[in-house]
Amino acid sequence: EVQLVESGGGLVQPGGSLRLSCAASGFTFSTYSMNWVRQAPGKGLEWVSYISSSSSTIYYADSVKGRFTISRDNAKNSLYLQMNSLRAEDTAVYYCAVALMVPGANDYWGQGTLVTVSS
């Protein structure tokens, strides 16, 4: 069974940092690219970042470029999102997602982890 389990969310002050993790199981993690997608309270979905299977290709949304860093450890079947210089507008549920069947169409999602940026 494919599982994605996010962790690391919480309350952080503006300007602070947080590191999210996503533990993957049930598929060969090292062969698939991964995405982070977020959803602000009551709002729609926003793609945040992409990393290829070997980490050779990385993309970021303009809204987080220069502040967030995506990475992965294929030996640990884990995906990460280092978030620095956090702003109130980064408050959201953060999902990790993978497209196993068709590249780009995310068919498996984690349950999400809530990040709240507030003083």
Add this chain to the structure above:
Amino acid sequence: EIVLTQSPATLSLSPGERATLSCGASQSVSASYLAWYQQKPGLAPRLLIYDAASRATGIPDRFSGSGSGTDFILTISRLEPEDFAVYYCQQYGSSPQTFGQGTKLEIK
């Protein structure tokens, strides 16, 4: 960046009725790389349709997708009570991938 605009924002229908949801793209979506997701409160999105018209694994055949270029449609042929949710389209043909703002399908 391709901007996706979904309409209507809210659709009020009754169980048994047919639902038609639209997704318009600001420029042509490469190779019809468009997906539809369903999201219920407190849950992660669920993939319904990929490549504009292919149903994902386990999705009932009352869900169908169509379209190409800049205009795409999600049709739910006969609404079941569990279908009332928010629906999002997503294009993954051009980087960055982008999502529409969503259509809320509510019970009339």
